[in-house]
Amino acid sequence: MSNEVKTRKTRIIAVGNQKGGVAKTSNAVHIAAALGKRGKRCLIFDLDMNQGATRHLGVPSESFLGTFEVLIGEEDPKDVIITPEDGVDLPENIHLIAARRNLEKIDQALAAKDKFFITQDVLINPLRSLTGMYDYIFLDTAPNATTPTIAAYKSAEWFILSATPDPFAIAGLNDALTDIQGAQRHGNPNLRLLGVILCCVDSRTILANSLSEYVEQLFFDGDRSLKFKTTISRSIVVPQAQKLGKTLFETAPNHKVTKEYLKLSKEIEARISEIEKSITTQQSVTTSTVSVK
Template sequence: MLHGKPRVHHHGEMAPTPYRSMRVKANRLTPSSMLCHCHSEYAAFGLSAHMPLRLFEFCQPSYTEELMNGLETTWGGIVIAVGNQKGGVGKTTTAVHVACGLANRGHRTLLWDLDPSAGATKHLGLTPDAYPGTLELLLGDINVDEACISHTNHDIDMPDRLSIIPSKRRLERIDSTLGSRCRFFNPLDVLAHPIATLRQSFDIIVLDTPPSTVLSPSLATYASADWFLLAAMPDPLAITGLADAARDIEAVRDSANRKLQLLGVVLNAVDNRTRLCRELTTYVDECFASPTGDTLRLTPTISRSTVVPTAQKLGRSVIDAFPRHPVAEQFLAIAIAIEDRLILAQRALGDAISEASLAGGLR
């Protein structure tokens, strides 16, 4: 459970840009709903002319008993999926450092590597084939306790309060293996039971997702997560991946997971000395903005630096290997910003439940 008052972030004026004519319109004129309308001048960035999104909606349910129970259960352990529909955009780096940052802040945090490339597993210094993990858990060969690795149950150098479920290349064959065991398995449900169990042991569960939605674990993240955190670099193709992922969030909200919310956008490897970088950052601010003008981009941006691959080579996060480095401080600030948004959402949910309970008592 998260407590405390959200911090107020003061953002300066956005730098002038020839693309300022693109403005975000409200889909429904409420603070909890928005429409991302991308005009044709962004065609050079590979984005479609119209990208409707209803994002970052704090809980405003029609208070049925079923939905209220689902919302209450959500806060037993918060599930945050980190993704982008394009690879090589800092997705795994973001997932690892968000998890390490939240653990550093005192939360019992699980990093679940769902990517067959096992980037998060390698980043924390684990050899993918040395431990059972995601593959064995989803096949039912081990339970969640056996899948979770921490410094307390293995002789490895892991941060306090952080656990990981490792991945391996053989996860690529998960669907064919599951299909051979049960012809009627539902790809959207493969994470449901493990996550329900993990919620009881962790405050926050961070899912590092594959860049595509081909494999069932990737599809299931959309169905199982409470929040989706988008990661990108200020690069036209990476920004296009944001648009694709945002459309997927919208589609899932309309079908498999109506509680899924967009938590924010993290920009990695930012070099503000280049004009294109500044323009793309401003574009993200405008495309992912609320009707009040606030951006869903989490601040600060993460600077381009060789310290990230250096920490990866050491099998550690920048936060743990180089705690005084500016990039470590930036990632910790992102963790704090995530805390703030979760606190705001939790407060809004608490108020909504109280109002619903009061209304029920007055009938």
């Protein structure tokens, strides 16, 4: 991939939950695709040895170097980014750093290179080198505390939690929130929980409605619930798109769920903008106060 002038303000967003089967990868891929449809340039960084995002985007397993080689320092991240120029039919404005099964051996590989290396910091420099090339970089994490997942917590600016209306998935949110707080205490104080997505929702069921209310009440930032207002409905069109290695924007562009992802992408951008403006205002007030003194 050719070098580019760094002009974009890059937001790095990790997507996760400490439980599998909660549409985490589907959310990461479709939020990126929705933003891409709206003209934003996005990179999906697949950090899961199960290759969820890689498979979802129709990239054949073991076909490209990717995450493993970047994390052990053998490849520059710019050199392994997959684009349409590589003969892969990716969604509009979407690029990918693919995962392969060799991520299972990442700990041994890192230890063999340098036993004193702090593995949880392994993503910091690769992401720093990509800053300015994309509007958004999405880190698709594994549903457990693997080295790449922990590294995502240490290097992301924002975290989106994904959950289905299932008691075990909701419990996984609490575990993930604990990890976010741990990352904030140990090296990434700027990490912010951007919000919680509820997906695979059937609003006709009592369980879905009660768990939705529970999440809305549990996750708060000041006086605002962190649960996104937009929820993603349960529908067979999502697994159908996954099986084809496509997103809903290619397979079902006019479907209700596709429109929900577009709406969610707008809500995410609006929330980031609002928070960033609030931070800038607070910093300005602090600077003014210091100057007065």
